[in-house]
Amino acid sequence: MEKSEYEEPSEAVVIEKSSPSRIAAVFAVIFSGFALLSDGYQVGVLSLVNVCFTNIYGAEFTSAMSTRIANSLFVGCILGQIGFGFICDRVGRKVGLMLTTFLVILGAALCAGAYGAGGSVEGLFWALTIYRGILGVGVGGEYPCSSASASEAADVVMPGKRGMLFVLVTNFVIDSGFVLSALFPLILGAAGCSYEVIWRTSFAFGVLPPLSVMYFRFKMANSERFQKNSMKRNVPYILIIRRYWKYLLGTAGTWFFYNFISYPFGIFSGTILSSALGANATFVQTAEWMLLLNFFYLPGSITGALAADRIGRKNTMALGFFIQGVLGIFMGIWYTNLLNIFPLFVVLYGIFMMFGEFGPGDMLGLVSAEIYPTAVRGTAYGWSAAFGKLGAFIGTTVFKTAIKNFGAGDELKGEGRVFILASCLAIVGAGITMALIPDYSKKDLGEEDEDFRKYLISHGFDMSNLGEAPSQAQVDAAMDLAPGYTEKDIN
Numbered sequence: 001m002e003k004s005e006y007e008e009p010s011e012a013v014v015i016e017k018s019s020p021s022r023i024a025a026v027f028a029v030i031f032s033g034f035a036l037l038s039d040g041y042q043v044g045v046l047s048l049v050n051v052c053f054t055n056i057y058g059a060e061f062t063s064a065m066s067t068r069i070a071n072s073l074f075v076g077c078i079l080g081q082i083g084f085g086f087i088c089d090r091v092g093r094k095v096g097l098m099l100t101t102f103l104v105i106l107g108a109a110l111c112a113g114a115y116g117a118g119g120s121v122e123g124l125f126w127a128l129t130i131y132r133g134i135l136g137v138g139v140g141g142e143y144p145c146s147s148a149s150a151s152e153a154a155d156v157v158m159p160g161k162r163g164m165l166f167v168l169v170t171n172f173v174i175d176s177g178f179v180l181s182a183l184f185p186l187i188l189g190a191a192g193c194s195y196e197v198i199w200r201t202s203f204a205f206g207v208l209p210p211l212s213v214m215y216f217r218f219k220m221a222n223s224e225r226f227q228k229n230s231m232k233r234n235v236p237y238i239l240i241i242r243r244y245w246k247y248l249l250g251t252a253g254t255w256f257f258y259n260f261i262s263y264p265f266g267i268f269s270g271t272i273l274s275s276a277l278g279a280n281a282t283f284v285q286t287a288e289w290m291l292l293l294n295f296f297y298l299p300g301s302i303t304g305a306l307a308a309d310r311i312g313r314k315n316t317m318a319l320g321f322f323i324q325g326v327l328g329i330f331m332g333i334w335y336t337n338l339l340n341i342f343p344l345f346v347v348l349y350g351i352f353m354m355f356g357e358f359g360p361g362d363m364l365g366l367v368s369a370e371i372y373p374t375a376v377r378g379t380a381y382g383w384s385a386a387f388g389k390l391g392a393f394i395g396t397t398v399f400k401t402a403i404k405n406f407g408a409g410d411e412l413k414g415e416g417r418v419f420i421l422a423s424c425l426a427i428v429g430a431g432i433t434m435a436l437i438p439d440y441s442k443k444d445l446g447e448e449d450e451d452f453r454k455y456l457i458s459h460g461f462d463m464s465n466l467g468e469a470p471s472q473a474q475v476d477a478a479m480d481l482a483p484g485y486t487e488k489d490i491n
Helices: 022-033 036-044 046-060 063-090 093-112 121-157 159-169 171-190 195-205 208-219 224-229 237-267 269-277 283-295 297-308 313-333 335-339 342-370 374-407 411-436 445-458 472-481
Strands: none
Touching: 022 121, 022 159, 022 208, 036 046, 036 093, 036 121, 036 171, 036 208, 046 063, 046 121, 046 171, 046 195, 046 283, 063 093, 063 121, 063 374, 093 121, 093 195, 093 208, 121 159, 121 224, 121 342, 121 374, 121 445, 159 171, 159 297, 159 342, 171 195, 171 283, 171 297, 171 342, 224 374, 224 445, 237 313, 237 342, 237 374, 237 411, 237 445, 283 297, 283 342, 297 313, 297 342, 313 335, 313 342, 313 411, 335 342, 335 411, 342 374, 342 411, 374 411, 374 445
16 A cells, blocks of 8 residues: 555554553653742742842842842743743753753752852842842743643643643642742741841742752653654744744733733732831731732632633633733722721732632643644743743833832822723733633643644645654564564654
């Protein structure tokens, strides 16, 4: 029988490793996502570290320097997301995970030991800016590497509830890091530690989560799905963009708006709370309210995980965006009045952040990890997430300036108007979600891989570039089973 140019060998000839056990897939899910705890922690801890710096250095810790330190992480994240998205697709999930783990450990350790030459305060802050950038490359790289690996393993462990499992091992872990970022400094403050001990030890604590999974990640293997569908050479990016441009516009655009809203309100929440509590507020009081505020991330993440497979990713994301937007507009209108009932303000602030996690916080990573084929899953995820971090970078850069300008000298009025602006963008995000995001809630990851194969074949792509080449021993075994095939056919 004549073999077509793109026809694969019969099932008897296809060489695959034996399917990984369920236990191996479970461990792959867990250890792909667990290091993300440090990522959420390192982003969130800067809020209380800023409070420490303000108390230690006063006017020397300028608004510009505060923003610079925050943004260095985001610049690193953008580089890491794009770079490691490419690496985890072209080289392998395992290599990407190992390198990002190392960078997160290195960056966190450098931050904890940061020092300005000759005791220079400005030198200290510039050192932190560089070290946070290194940390950011690792943090950013974790997103495509961990998410691609976790989604492929989750599809094996819980095919019908892939969304729930994926969220619980990724975004829920990140949000748990945010809670720890308030709890750990609070414990240190309550123990009577100095501000310098608090900020250095808080940075150092971020080393532990990635360090704890380093060995297990070393033992992990690339998923069978990746081995079968990877594309390590001659990647047709023009064809990919032509097929997925609408999806990329949807995931990148909504991620931009979500991070533009969530990161400034998260990073500067300690400053907002400290300002609202008044000049007499202690560090412990600020940290206590911060812990309560960050705790709202968890119910948002859990309920989003439960909704993902029930009402669908698209509906969950749009609903979260919309409710967050409506609530934020009302908070902005009555902002000054709410501050006079401070516990109510903190609860509403927490609910505002909670719906962000319920919707886009949970769904963006999930959607970006399942609507693209295995061959470019990390790359497309990295592009989308990087555009999101650009939103975080812009949001944190303009946040304090916007408060100052919108308030015309009245800080509280400025904060209220910024709430309204951010909330309007959340409603825009809901509209983009409904227009551009597909819902693959009931679709197996293999279906998109198959559709992508057919698309490539229809455009004359050389299918020998798809999938890892078999070893010589596998080739010999296959030829023994099917003498009619040559080594060229099998490769």
